[in-house]
Amino acid sequence: MGSDVWVDDSASITCGLKVSYASIVGLGAAVTKNIEPYSVNIANPTKKLRSPFTDEEVSDLRDLELWEMDLNEPDGVTFSNISGSTSTLSNRKLRHSRF
Numbered sequence: 508m509g510s511d512v513w514v515d516d517s518a519s520i521t522c523g524l525k526v527s528y529a530s531i532v533g534l535g536a537a538v539t540k541n542i543e544p545y546s547v548n549i550a551n552p553t554k555k556l557r558s559p560f561t562d563e564e565v566s567d568l569r570d571l572e573l574w575e576m577d578l579n580e581p582d583g584v585t586f587s588n589i590s591g592s593t594s595t596l597s598n599r600k601l602r603h604s605r606f
Contacts, residue, residue, distance in 0.1 A: 509544065510574035528574065544569060560589060567593040571600065 509528030520526060520538040527544035537551040545565045547556045560568065571593060573581075580599060586592045 529568070564589050564593070567597070571596050576600070 508526050509530065511529045512526050512532070513530075514520070514526070514532040515534045515536065517534055518532045518536040518538065520532070524538055525541040526532060526538065527542055527546075529545045530542045531547045532538060532542065532553070533547065533549040533556075535551060536549055536553045538548070539552045542548055542553070543555065543558065545560050545568060546558045548554065549556050558565065567590070573596075576596075581596060584592050584595050
């Protein structure tokens, strides 16, 4: 089970499968295959409803490792423009890693 995953309490997940970070498993879903990161999954058997991000945005978000950041790190960042947000947070992360 990845970080920042939401699973509805009525969903079922087959043992041994991977539910990737920042994914959603919805109401009554029966997970029978690995779940992609940043995806919304529903139904029985589970199908990917959608991903709110492009493959490039998912890659940028994955590289940020948001779940490892201090909770105050994203302060002041507006996520309505995901490319700009990931760029801003990436720059902040670089500044902090230098010390």
